[in-house]
Amino acid sequence: MKPSIPKGTRDFSPTEVANRTYIINTIKTTFETFGFQPIETPSFENASTLMGKYGEEGDRLIFKILNSGDYLNKVDDKLLAEKDSLKLTSQISEKALRYDLTVPFARYVVQHQNEITFPFKRYQVQPVWRADRPQKGRFREFFQCDADVVGSQSLWQEVEFIQLYDTVFTQLGLEGTTIKINNRKILSGIAEVIGAQDKLIDFTVALDKLDKMGQEKVEQEMLDKEITKEAIEKVQPLFSFTGSNINKLASLESMLQTSEEGTKGVEELRFVINSIAELGLKSANLEVDVTLARGLNYYTGAIFEVAAPKGVKMGSIGGGGRYDDLTGIFGLKDVSGVGISFGLDRIYLVLEELGLFKTVDLPKPKVLFVNFGENEALFCMKAIAALRKNDVKSELYPDSAKMKKQMNYANKREIEFVVLVGSQEIEKQEFTLKNMVSGEQSKLSLRELVNQLKA
């Protein structure tokens, strides 16, 4: 039986690794240009660091690592007899695989607070693991690419993150993305105005479905959730919320004038919108979207989400926001943070669909030296050393196999050039270079060979 890998995990072929590396390096380079610094944290954390941070469902989806050795030794017999998996877990598992990069980052900041210079702008690109049901575009092991700033409440960070998204997607050739922005304070303000503060989650969850379900069904869902007809009346502008960002801000300002928090949210949003209007974007569109409510219990200020260019069917390819008390869970109070994340797997699918990987250098040699025997191979190896010194990816076919087999190898790997060296070439100290695409052949000295392939 052929071996296999666990469901929800993936092997990456050389081409896939090259394409993924291209995306990751574009993101990393931009992070650094914007002044972010990389950190890395362990793949597994103490279970106590992760458990209880992602809600009950999150706890369930965290991969737990079995303790080593005789892990049952100290377990309560009664617990075993009852076969209570949930209760037993904490007794036989002390470590768990990272579920996201945010909680480990919060842990890092608290643990290393005396070594860090605040405001601390960090980025982190590492895999995370979730025992989710695998489906298209959702995996049990996947990479997150996060950048966060902690220790500053300045809204310039929000401005910078929008520029950062714009820069990365423009560099990837992905023009026409939409960066949606909202503010948690606006959502709270809306709830306040409609007098249904305890129903904020129900309200935003319903409002979030406006695009998919239409106004009538959303209103029905709100009514079902016991949001009053009068309340829904008060937010009618939200059901036809179009026009420029400036118009939207004006409409929100008037709707939320009685709410202090809502008014603060509009002010924050206005600062970001105006600054971006002054600074300009390369290829992205910035759009106020009051239905945006991702991770509502988490964010306290700005909320971001990025949609792929119109015409590409794909969920969000990035998201983030501000959280006023990131590190409180680990005992360091009042440290404000704001951050964004890039959805690597979805960005990959979008670039693939749009044919935007064509510029990526595939991990294959530029030239293959055909192997005609020991002497010829040694002669070739000297040339190969010279080429490699000039950063030309080169290889010798390892065996003096039949010519056809060696050429087949070159063709299958789509190697651009082949070098042929027989006894004649050795005598004349020259190399026959064949262009595998045009079929063109030429005889060259070592210096000519290096110069031609280096170009």
Added chain:
Amino acid sequence: MKPSIPKGTRDFSPTEVANRTYIINTIKTTFETFGFQPIETPSFENASTLMGKYGEEGDRLIFKILNSGDYLNKVDDKLLAEKDSLKLTSQISEKALRYDLTVPFARYVVQHQNEITFPFKRYQVQPVWRADRPQKGRFREFFQCDADVVGSQSLWQEVEFIQLYDTVFTQLGLEGTTIKINNRKILSGIAEVIGAQDKLIDFTVALDKLDKMGQEKVEQEMLDKEITKEAIEKVQPLFSFTGSNINKLASLESMLQTSEEGTKGVEELRFVINSIAELGLKSANLEVDVTLARGLNYYTGAIFEVAAPKGVKMGSIGGGGRYDDLTGIFGLKDVSGVGISFGLDRIYLVLEELGLFKTVDLPKPKVLFVNFGENEALFCMKAIAALRKNDVKSELYPDSAKMKKQMNYANKREIEFVVLVGSQEIEKQEFTLKNMVSGEQSKLSLRELVNQLKA
């Protein structure tokens, strides 16, 4: 209480990530120049893929992942009552963390054999996990950097791997490494000649201690292991095995002339030694070492190990060898493989000790713009956008905090340049650039600023 991480794991600070990335990128680039292609495999494999591949001790050191959900549901009650941890493991854990990169690679080759063009030169740089007792330089999570070729028995691969080690260490500035080479067939030949074939492991384990313990104690250990006095007599040349590689080969050839396998081993070694003598090395030394026996049951041909330059106390910083039946464990017979590995953590320690990280670009901005308020910041943000477009790492201090606080931040992060923009500068459309090292200040236009910092 401050949060912590599991023992044997590490957080990496920005500087550490930068230094590690420098090493990894040097290795990866060289792998690609030599024609190797990257692959990646999942962090966890089916437990059945890993278990039984590393011996009993290895099985014990593999981190197992607890099944999700009600994992006790189907477990035999009797097993639970007996509290037999070992037997229970396979019933509550189907997945395990990668223990090395070689077994997952063998699994990959068998699983994807129809998509792969052989000979397949792959490299892989990923973390692995071992539940080992942590100690200096030994961690529970660490990176392996492997390159292997499968599907060719050509000894040119061995030659290339020596060149590859030489190239990487030379590029890292680590000159004077010693690449030790041996051949498993020579070890078998020695055992054959001394008539103690069943004692090969005992013999090589004892011989391996020659440097540390001296001849007398090694001979005593051999006698204790019931290797006869006569046998030890026959291999006396091995106890004073010095001189050039050519001399050593001659001595081995005569000692092993009655052993077919041993003679084959000497021939293989000679091919490699002679080829390298013809091709030359940049900074490494190649040294035949018959005490080299790492992972004896694994390798079938060449065995490699790299020692740091003399004067640096450190175990091996790399190793590898040839294994004639890599993929047999997964049902694909007779696929020969040869590979090497770089010990990232030890290389890091050596480079640090020798001060060889000084050329690494630290992940910090080249210039910090001091924030004097909203208008000034907006003016600065326009310049920052221009600088970033020219790949100059730049940032704005996010808050208009006291000058002293902002300058402290620049000093602590060792940022080279600071830009000061007040209302005067805005009026004149210029920037005051301060060199934080020399203290020098100059007033520049945007174009001059970009040109100066780009340089």
